[in-house]
Amino acid sequence: MKTIVITGASRGIGRALAEKFLNEGFFVIGTSRSGEAEYSHENLMFVPLELSQVESRKTCAATIQALDKKINILINNAGIWHPEDEAQTIDVAVLQETLDSNVIGSIDFTEQLLAHNLISEQIINISSRRGSLSFTTTCLYPNYGISKAALNMFTRILAARLAGKVIVSSVHPGYVKTDMNEGEGDITPQEAANDIFALIAKRVESGNFWYKGEIYPW
Numbered sequence: 001m002k003t004i005v006i007t008g009a010s011r012g013i014g015r016a017l018a019e020k021f022l023n024e025g026f027f028v029i030g031t032s033r034s035g036e037a038e039y040s041h042e043n044l045m046f047v048p049l050e051l052s053q054v055e056s057r058k059t060c061a062a063t064i065q066a067l068d069k070k071i072n073i074l075i076n077n078a079g080i081w082h083p084e085d086e087a088q089t090i091d092v093a094v095l096q097e098t099l100d101s102n103v104i105g106s107i108d109f110t111e112q113l114l115a116h117n118l119i120s121e122q123i124i125n126i127s128s129r130r131g132s133l134s135f136t137t138t139c140l141y142p143n144y145g146i147s148k149a150a151l152n153m154f155t156r157i158l159a160a161r162l163a164g165k166v167i168v169s170s171v172h173p174g175y176v177k178t179d180m181n182e183g184e185g186d187i188t189p190q191e192a193a194n195d196i197f198a199l200i201a202k203r204v205e206s207g208n209f210w211y212k213g214e215i216y217p218w
């Protein structure tokens with residue numbers, strides 16, 4: 001049985017991904033800040049992870065390592081969009097908080113799993129078109145956009161480092177009806193999860209940014 005780690009699997013896109021991979025026969029290790037979720041399955045376990053806290057990242061990675069399972073796939077899905085990002089200006093405190101979770105947190109967590117040689121097949125960083133230098137021509141959501149652009153650079157750097165071993169991709173999931181958007185969006189979390197599952201199954205060329213199975217401009 002293959003194993004996948006999905007951060008932020010308690011709700012939204014992460015939960016839909018977890019349910020999709022469970023249906024496809026995977027063992028799923030999900031994370032949430034509390035370490036709990038409102039659904040269960042015999043092949044699902046939850047581990048607490050607060051991405052902005054170094055100790056939480058260390059404990060979560062150590063807990064996963066202690067399971068002594070090879071992780072086939074890691075999806076760095078958990079992320080925040082700070083409500084004050086509506087202000088369209090860069091408030092350094094908001095930027096710091098956004099970077100702590102979306103960039104430093106996801107990078108450190110990934111590096112800790114890699115340091116123990118745990119990830120064998122693919123790493124997916126759930127990014128956003130807001131992090132695309134081509135898409136972003138407005139001042140909307142600057143802190144979030146900067147964080148996702150940085151996450152995209154992590155994808156490129158990691159893809160080069162792990163070339164021939166692990167496929168590393170960034171994905172824009174679409175405009176998805178989740179809590180982050182207060183339920184607004186064009187597609188359901190399940191539709192986004194199906195697209196991401198299909199991309200993973202295709203074992204695409206490493207080091208690219210994807211949206212609906214097509215390469216998206218950085």
Ligand SMILES: NC(=O)c1ccc[n+]([C@@H]2O[C@H](COP(=O)([O-])OP(=O)(O)OC[C@H]3O[C@@H](n4cnc5c(N)ncnc54)[C@H](OP(=O)(O)O)[C@@H]3O)[C@@H](O)[C@H]2O)c1
Nearest residue numbers: 008010011012013032033051078079128175176178179180
């Ligand atoms: N929705 C969209 O339209 C959209 C578009 C582009 C990109 N994205 C990206 O897709 C990903 C998932 O978004 P979503 O819409 O599903 O969001 P969501 O509904 O707000 O869910 C976020 C998930 O991340 C976890 N989380 C939140 N803050 C965290 C933190 N500081 N540390 C660790 N985990 C944390 C939450 O778990 P708990 O609260 O239970 O801890 C939850 O499981 C994010 O990276 C987001 O930026 C979303």
